[in-house]
Amino acid sequence: QVQLVESGGGLVQAGDSLRLSCAASGRPFSRDVWGWFRQAPGKERDCVAAINWSGNIYYSDSVKGRFTISRDNAKNTVYLQMSSLKPADTAVYFCATRLNTALISTAPGSYNYWGQGTQVTVSS
DSSP states (O other), X not given: OOEEEEEOXXXXXXXXXXXXXXXXXXXXXXXXXXXXXXXXXXXXXXXEEEEOTTOOEEEOTTTTTTEEEEEEGXXXXXXXXXXXXXXXXXXXXXXXXXXXXXXXXXXXXXXOEEOOOEEEEEEO
């Protein structure tokens, strides 16, 4: 049974940093694409970062230069280091994995497994 479990969310002030973690279990994920998505109330779920197994990375324009995605294949874990947080970054953050491909996608429907989400709230 595949499980993705996010952690690291919380309430911070503008300008602070947070690191989200997503631990996966149930199968090896070393040849998959990992993505971090976020969804604010009333808005669509958007991809903010994604990484494939060869190290190719995507960042949305809204987080480029502030967020860093990384993966530890030995631990089946992906991270999202978030810096210079803004109130606009407030959302539920989800990790997801796209199996057996190196093609990075920003479409939520192309990902096979999802975590339960972790709330990030940035106060001004």
